[in-house]
Amino acid sequence: MSSNPNELRENVKIAPAEGKLGILIPGLGAVATTTIAGVEAVKQGLGKPIGSLTQLATIRLGKRTDNRTPYIRDFVPLASLDQLVFGGWDIYEDNAYQAATNARVLDAPLLEKLRAPLEAIKPMSAVFDQEYVKRISGPNVKKGKDKFELAQAVMDDIRTFKEKSGASRVTMIWCGSTETFKKPAQVHQSVKEFEAGLKASDPDIAPSQIYAYAALMSGVPYANGAPNLTTDLPAMLELARERNIPICGKDFKTGQTFLKTVLAPGFKARMLGMNGWFSTNILGNRDGEVLEDPGSFKTKEETKLSVLDSILQPNLYPDLYKDLYHAVRINYYPPRGDAKEGWDNIDIFGWLGYPMQIKVDFLCRDSILAAPLVLDLVLFLDLAQRAGMRGIQEWLSFYFKGPMTAPGLYPEHDLFIQLMKLKNTLRWMQGEDLITHLGLDYYD
């Protein structure tokens, strides 16, 4: 393939965003219902889509003197909020209104105003296996003779949803609980082995992988909002490329890790050293309860820990970062609900090695931070599909703690590099000059 972006671009023709866009969500919990309720609230003028690039951000085009800064939503053809229709699966039977009420993220008076559209969303029965999520169980679960049959049932659900909702296209985004930590196995190495594994109900095939397989088989792009092993597998990559479907993941970058990927590049940019970063969290929502299980926590810990190493590059800067001690803790603390508190203690050092400390105390709201990411991801994934982009969408790294990359490529974690990559991809899609920030021409 050519490395010249202009040659690569020649084939980019973006189909218009016509008709309804279906958003299918495995896991109608706090994040999913906050997203759906938020979209309804924005449509009704009851709130603003704060935190969403697709709704609020502009993009600079051309030279700084050109004064061309359209909204992203006016620059690329995205589906509008009025075109979105939602559906999903959960192990509980609660409709989206009840689930949003239980999640206690949005206020009851606001939810009351959104009651009708939320009540209309009833979860389809889930593919679930308690081996993968230990702390919860529910009645709304599919039964099948093997995992292949379960995958077929999810494909049927997608078809039925499309027919009933009138959606012309669908994207899927995992907002389900974090599954237990697993490494890729033989069954994940090719589509052939994966399909044989489905028929044999191979224990290494997780429920999330069954949804992803069903999505890709149905021509539906898939985003992974949790850290579990779902699409980072040769079988899924093969399927996505073969069928020309975009995928991305994993684990929404919302609170503490978001701040980490803002702060760490700053210290490194100034060549300040670091020998410790201790992060601890208390949260009391169902996500927190699931993460009490060591298997689910281990999955989360992996994505949370991975960011610092790749931003700081201790192999290139041993004087600054080789002895870095990085720890992440999460504790379930019910009184806080979704209003999480994340503390960070950062031990840095400067000139001649003199030590300093930084403390960060982020009293955040998990689902309030995650909802705009869900919205942006489904709109951008749909755009990518209409632009004929397939496989891993690295330009969406901006949204993830553990961005998917081509095998052998290290992920970019720096939020500002990620943002530049995202915006340059949009410019590239529309045939605009990429922005390098060189700027020498202003001084000729």
Ligand SMILES: NC(=O)c1ccc[n+]([C@@H]2O[C@H](COP(=O)([O-])OP(=O)(O)OC[C@H]3O[C@@H](n4cnc5c(N)ncnc54)[C@H](O)[C@@H]3O)[C@@H](O)[C@H]2O)c1
């Ligand atoms: N909120 C954030 O800031 C944030 C950030 C990064 C990642 N995440 C991840 O997003 C996911 C959702 O978070 P949440 O706060 O909404 O959690 P939640 O517990 O409120 O919702 C998850 C829902 O998924 C359902 N579920 C579990 N397994 C399922 C399956 N196999 N099929 C269908 N439904 C299933 C559960 O019943 C639950 O209703 C979690 O994995 C979380 O780790 C959240």
